[in-house]
Amino acid sequence: MEHSVIKTQETPMVELKNIYKSFGDVRVLKGISAEIDKGELITFVGPSGCGKTTLLRIVGGFTKSDSGRVVLDGEDISGLPPNMRDTKMVFQSYALFPHMTVAKNIGFGLKLEKWPKKKIDTRVEELLSLVHMEGLGDRTIDRISGGQQQRVALARALALEPKVLLLDEPLSNLDANLRVVMREEIKRIQRRLQVTTIFVTHDQYEAMSISDRLLVLHDGVIQQIGSPIEIYEQPANEFIAGFVGYVNFLEGTIDAIDKEARTLAVSTEYGKLEITLEQDDIKAGDEVLLILRPETLSLSPSHGAERQNTFHGTVESHMYAGNLAKYTVKIEDRMVIVDQYNPRDSDHFKERDNVAVTVPRNIHVLKRGARKE
Ligand SMILES: Nc1ncnc2c1ncn2[C@@H]1O[C@H](COP(=O)(O)OP(=O)(O)O)[C@@H](O)[C@H]1O
Numbered sequence: 001m002e003h004s005v006i007k008t009q010e011t012p013m014v015e016l017k018n019i020y021k022s023f024g025d026v027r028v029l030k031g032i033s034a035e036i037d038k039g040e041l042i043t044f045v046g047p048s049g050c051g052k053t054t055l056l057r058i059v060g061g062f063t064k065s066d067s068g069r070v071v072l073d074g075e076d077i078s079g080l081p082p083n084m085r086d087t088k089m090v091f092q093s094y095a096l097f098p099h100m101t102v103a104k105n106i107g108f109g110l111k112l113e114k115w116p117k118k119k120i121d122t123r124v125e126e127l128l129s130l131v132h133m134e135g136l137g138d139r140t141i142d143r144i145s146g147g148q149q150q151r152v153a154l155a156r157a158l159a160l161e162p163k164v165l166l167l168d169e170p171l172s173n174l175d176a177n178l179r180v181v182m183r184e185e186i187k188r189i190q191r192r193l194q195v196t197t198i199f200v201t202h203d204q205y206e207a208m209s210i211s212d213r214l215l216v217l218h219d220g221v222i223q224q225i226g227s228p229i230e231i232y233e234q235p236a237n238e239f240i241a242g243f244v245g246y247v248n249f250l251e252g253t254i255d256a257i258d259k260e261a262r263t264l265a266v267s268t269e270y271g272k273l274e275i276t277l278e279q280d281d282i283k284a285g286d287e288v289l290l291i292l293r294p295e296t297l298s299l300s301p302s303h304g305a306e307r308q309n310t311f312h313g314t315v316e317s318h319m320y321a322g323n324l325a326k327y328t329v330k331i332e333d334r335m336v337i338v339d340q341y342n343p344r345d346s347d348h349f350k351e352r353d354n355v356a357v358t359v360p361r362n363i364h365v366l367k368r369g370a371r372k373e
């Protein structure tokens with residue numbers, strides 16, 4: 001903030017400042033810096049082994065970073081043990097006490113804090129209702145379902161109203177249907193309490209659907225922090241572009257830029273394209289990578305005529321799935337995937353048909369220097 005005279009932003013709930021962590025020779029986190037806003041649900045997401053749990057444990061105080069700081073609501077908590085931090089972690093295993101009742105599990109922390117029994121009972125009732133488990137307080141943990149155990153773990157973590165809730169792959173032990181139900185539940189509870197939440201998952205789709213923002217980790221560094229829409233529509237690099245959904249990558253070179261009209265002229269191996277200028281750090285001669293999402297491309301019968309932003313190819317294969325028709329189109333020597341939603345309203349094509357593939361103007365452009373293997 002040293003550049004701004006007036007600080008208008010609210011203090012972030014969590015600031016991660018240049019965090020490094022190695023295990024032996026393995027450098028897991030290489031300088032992680034991020035700010036997490038009050039009340040948001042942010043997800044640490046990335047492939048298995050990329051350091052999500054390690055980073056979460058550093059926030060919760062269960063793992064010590066080699067260097068860097070964790071600041072909670074303006075206070076440096078880097079040196080504090082977990083129980084002295086205003087954070088609560090739900091472990092992947094839930095770590096519930098199996099022979100104790102649901103109510104005892106939820107009230108455990110309150111008892112440690114020496115709350116009077118009456119007050120504990122009232123709070124536990126409140127929490128049971130919050131997680132939709134009214135009337136189940138007397139059951140023991142080994143007599144409730146996996147989804148219910150997840151609810152109990154959540155209620156127990158929320159009992160003392162932590163400033164930050166830390167959830168490590170909370171849905172990984174549940175079957176697919178229950179995972180979707182519990183995802184909605186976590187989101188509902190988080191919204192209702194406005195509790196700042198860090199959610200960890202390796203599942204891109206889960207991350208996209210639950211988060212206000214995603215923090216994508218790979219190779220020990222943050223690849224991008226952004227809302228689901230930003231991650232999908234303005235990926236920062238090739239790794240992020242391929243992170244959710246399919247992309248057709250198309251290499252090109254910038255021929256010309258018209259800053260007035262906000263357009264770029266790009267040469268590609270298929271031909272020339274005119275596209276909307278999004279970013280200002282691009283200049284003529286730059287090598288770029290165009291991100292063509294299958295659902296943004298459209299197909300029409302090819303009459304061989306030259307049209308703006310249209311390439312000619314032949315249908316290699318197609319698949320009809322009712323709400324979607326998926327085509328593989330061969331242009332020059334490469335395959336491009338085109339998805340037609342609402343295929344009922346569009347032309348149908350079969351193998352070896354000649355087609356025109358039209359590319360929209362508003363596609364995302366990556367500088368090829370920014371490309372990551
Ligand atoms: N206590 C530990 N001792 C040694 N290596 C560890 C330890 N914890 C994690 N690692 C290693 O650090 C890397 C990141 O682990 P982790 O943070 O658990 O990844 P993620 O949660 O993203 O799957 C992995 O290579 C893992 O084997």
Ligand SMILES: [Mg+2]
Pocket residue numbers: 052053054169
């Ligand atoms: Mg993990």
